[in-house]
Amino acid sequence: MFLTAIDRYSWRKSLEAICIPVGAVLVALIIFGVFCAVVGANPFGVYGSIYKAAFGGWSAWQRTFIQASPLMLSALCTVLPARLGLVIIGNEGALVMGGLGAIAVGLSLGESLPPLLVQIGMAMGGMLFGGIWIAIAGALRHYRAVNETISSLLLNYIAIAFLNHLVGGPMRDPSSLNKPSTFPIAEINRLGDIPGTRIHYGLLYGLIACIVAYILIQRTTFGFAARTAGGNVRAAQIAGLPVGKLTIIICFLAGSCAGLAGMVEVAAVHGVANESLNVGYGYGGILVAFVARHNPLASALVATLLGGILASGGILQRSHDLPDATVLVFQGLVFLMVLYSDSLYGRFAFFQERETLPSNLSPIE
Amino acid sequence: MAQALGWWGVPLGIIAGTFRGSVPFLFVSLGECLTEKSGKINLGLEGTLLTGAMSSYAISYLTGSPWLGVIGAGLAGMALGAIHGWLSQQPRVNDVAVGIAMIIFGSGVAFFLGKPFIKPSAPQLPTIDLGNWSNLTQVQAALKISPLFILGMAIAFLMQWFFKSTRWGLYVRAVGDNPDAARAMGISVFKVRMVSIIVGSFLAGIGGAALSLYYPGVWTERISSGQGLIAVALVIFARWNPIQCLYASLLFGGARSLGPALQSVGIDWGYYLFNAVPYVLTLAIMIITCSPKRRLTGAPGALGTDK
Numbered sequence: 001m002f003l004t005a006i007d008r009y010s011w012r013k014s015l016e017a018i019c020i021p022v023g024a025v026l027v028a029l030i031i032f033g034v035f036c037a038v039v040g041a042n043p044f045g046v047y048g049s050i051y052k053a054a055f056g057g058w059s060a061w062q063r064t065f066i067q068a069s070p071l072m073l074s075a076l077c078t079v080l081p082a083r084l085g086l087v088i089i090g091n092e093g094a095l096v097m098g099g100l101g102a103i104a105v106g107l108s109l110g111e112s113l114p115p116l117l118v119q120i121g122m123a124m125g126g127m128l129f130g131g132i133w134i135a136i137a138g139a140l141r142h143y144r145a146v147n148e149t150i151s152s153l154l155l156n157y158i159a160i161a162f163l164n165h166l167v168g169g170p171m172r173d174p175s176s177l178n179k180p181s182t183f184p185i186a187e188i189n190r191l192g193d194i195p196g197t198r199i200h201y202g203l204l205y206g207l208i209a210c211i212v213a214y215i216l217i218q219r220t221t222f223g224f225a226a227r228t229a230g231g232n233v234r235a236a237q238i239a240g241l242p243v244g245k246l247t248i249i250i251c252f253l254a255g256s257c258a259g260l261a262g263m264v265e266v267a268a269v270h271g272v273a274n275e276s277l278n279v280g281y282g283y284g285g286i287l288v289a290f291v292a293r294h295n296p297l298a299s300a301l302v303a304t305l306l307g308g309i310l311a312s313g314g315i316l317q318r319s320h321d322l323p324d325a326t327v328l329v330f331q332g333l334v335f336l337m338v339l340y341s342d343s344l345y346g347r348f349a350f351f352q353e354r355e356t357l358p359s360n361l362s363p364i365e
Numbered sequence: 366m367a368q369a370l371g372w373w374g375v376p377l378g379i380i381a382g383t384f385r386g387s388v389p390f391l392f393v394s395l396g397e398c399l400t401e402k403s404g405k406i407n408l409g410l411e412g413t414l415l416t417g418a419m420s421s422y423a424i425s426y427l428t429g430s431p432w433l434g435v436i437g438a439g440l441a442g443m444a445l446g447a448i449h450g451w452l453s454q455q456p457r458v459n460d461v462a463v464g465i466a467m468i469i470f471g472s473g474v475a476f477f478l479g480k481p482f483i484k485p486s487a488p489q490l491p492t493i494d495l496g497n498w499s500n501l502t503q504v505q506a507a508l509k510i511s512p513l514f515i516l517g518m519a520i521a522f523l524m525q526w527f528f529k530s531t532r533w534g535l536y537v538r539a540v541g542d543n544p545d546a547a548r549a550m551g552i553s554v555f556k557v558r559m560v561s562i563i564v565g566s567f568l569a570g571i572g573g574a575a576l577s578l579y580y581p582g583v584w585t586e587r588i589s590s591g592q593g594l595i596a597v598a599l600v601i602f603a604r605w606n607p608i609q610c611l612y613a614s615l616l617f618g619g620a621r622s623l624g625p626a627l628q629s630v631g632i633d634w635g636y637y638l639f640n641a642v643p644y645v646l647t648l649a650i651m652i653i654t655c656s657p658k659r660r661l662t663g664a665p666g667a668l669g670t671d672k
Contacts, residue, residue: 039477087459087461087669089408089461089465140651140652140655142657143657144651144652144655144656144657145655145656145657145658146648146651146652146655147601147651147655147669149406149461149669150597150598150601150651151648151651153594153597153598154598154644154647154648155648157591157594157595157641157644158641158644158645158648161637161638161640161641161644162637162638162641164637164640165635165636165637165638168636168637169633169634283465283468283469286462286465287462287465287466287469290459290462290465322477323476323477323480324476325472325473325474325475325476325477325480326473326477327473328469328470328472328473328476328477329470329473329474329477330473331469331470331473332466332467332469332470332471332473332474333470335466335469335470336448336452336463336466336467336470339452339458339459339462339463339466340452340455340458342455342457342458343455343456343457343458345457
């Protein structure tokens with residue numbers, strides 16, 4: 001009897017966990033359709049175009065995955081500290097610092113080592129720089145009680161200023177005229193594509209990072225300690241958990257994921273570091289994290305969805321004569337609705353566990 | 366400018382930049398200050414600023430009246446504020462996350478509707494010329510003060526008085542410091558926060574109007590460059606005190622003009638690093654004044670909690 005109660009509980013709850021976010025996306029689609037109709041575009045045509053550009057066919061999927069991989073990595077920068085109860089929004093800064101770390105290693109190693117080692121070095125450089133960046137926020141939180149949301153936001157701007165300074169002066173390639181950039185890394189050291197596709201290896205980095213993060217949080221004692229500290233800091237301290245160390249390590253890991261995203265952008269997409277590093281994958285990642293309710297595996301899915309929306313920007317302009325900001329409106333609507341839907345859990349009677357009398361007990365007559 | 370004045374161009378450039386650049390900061394930070402005093406944070410003011418800049422520019426262009434544009438910007442801000450206020454107060458909805466979604470939504474709406482207005486030039490707000498005593502055109506140009514600056518200053522003092530000496534100000538502070546106690550007093554936490562966020566967004570919208578109708582006085586998609594988010598840092602820098610928001614806005618506005626002013630006399634080095642001065646300063650002040658043993662003085666008690 002106990003077991004059946006659990007079973008019943010779980011399927012209704014699982015159904016709720018699927019229906020509510022899907023419903024939220026549908027409502028966002030309807031509102032967006034009304035918006036399109038008001039500005040004079042055929043909503044169904046627009047839906048069709050977004051679907052086709054994002055998920056219609058292999059080449060669309062490839063574009064979607066290319067957009068999704070930095071989002072997966074950058075989302076983890078918010079996901080991991082959230083398990084400790086911290087709200088980190090320094091993804092953009094960690095990504096930028098990671099890109100700088102990667103380019104620094106890539107340029108200084110040049111072609112002195114085999115490409116694979118240089119790539120590993122760039123990844124390490126990116127992770128180290130990004131990790132330290134967020135670990136600063138974690139350490140300030142623990143030792144000085146500085147609000148981590150604000151400090152990580154400030155660190156974003158400091159990192160961006162640092163990037164602009166370096167690419168505008170000390171690290172500038174004089175031949176980059178329109179868009180100041182660093183010197184490019186050697187062609188041979190660039191992160192290639194997964195064989196048979198046009199998707200770079202960054203996607204694998206993203207997927208592996210999400211899986212590792214999931215295992216780390218859900219299946220290890222370290223993750224258990226982190227979740228305990230996130231639930232109640234005082235209780236964790238009394239239980240003898242090293243809360244300070246946990247905070248800094250988790251923040252370092254979080255930042256290193258975003259830093260790796262920066263490395264992927266540098267080593268696979270641009271080949272140089274410039275202001276293209278700072279195009280919003282950081283802020284996109286924060287949203288992915290919240291929409292995925294800080295679950296690393298769900299983050300990979302949500303990042304793919306957002307990647308698809310981002311990939312459909314161009315086509316709306318070409319075939320519907322809508323400004324490219326249309327995608328921003330759509331993205332904003334989807335996220336607002338999904339965030340709102342969080343408050344709906346437990347409000348629908350259908351998804352609640354039923355109070356039924358066990359069959360072997362007859363009601364009192 | 367610099368050729369005629371030599372090194373005097375640097376302080377003059379900074380003064381001019383301080384007066385010009387501080388106006389949007391002043392309005393956004395006052396809006397954020399009011400919002401945060403009620404215990405919620407609104408990161409979405411970046412989107413509000415952009416929407417305000419776009420709508421004021423569009424209205425000014427279409428009607429020929431910049432002041433109508435300023436009012437329109439405020440109203441557009443209120444609409445976004447209403448969404449944020451309602452959404453961020455639903456159970457289990459995080460105000461930081463809603464704020465970031467509102468940045469995306471607000472800037473999306475602003476870029477979408479503002480696309481046709483990038484090219485045309487709209488009538489600008491008049492300025493108050495305090496520099497007419499001087500023969501130098503540079504001095505005259507530097508001391509063109511926007512009436513919005515005077516208005517913002519008045520609002521800062523008014524808000525200080527409001528928090529300190531009025532019943533409604535007490536309500537806002539009570540809701541921000543201890544919602545449970547406020548509820549016990551019979552105050553509707555929801556309504557007070559809703560009104561605070563909407564009025565705060567109204568002010569942020571006017572800050573946007575200052576961008577597009579005063580300085581730099583154009584409408585482009587990069588016009589705000591993160592000033593709405595910076596306001597959050599600025600309010601902390603100002604310790605949630607409206608008068609100090611005024612000083613902090615002047616400081617942040619001045620720091621932004623440091624790079625361009627030095628560039629005008631041929632010093633290029635560190636142009637971007639000077640842009641980062643306000644953030645480093647805010648972070649340094651937070652590190653010095655925060656302590657694990659107590660909250661920041663002036664910080665609303667419920668800020669950053671789920672209460």
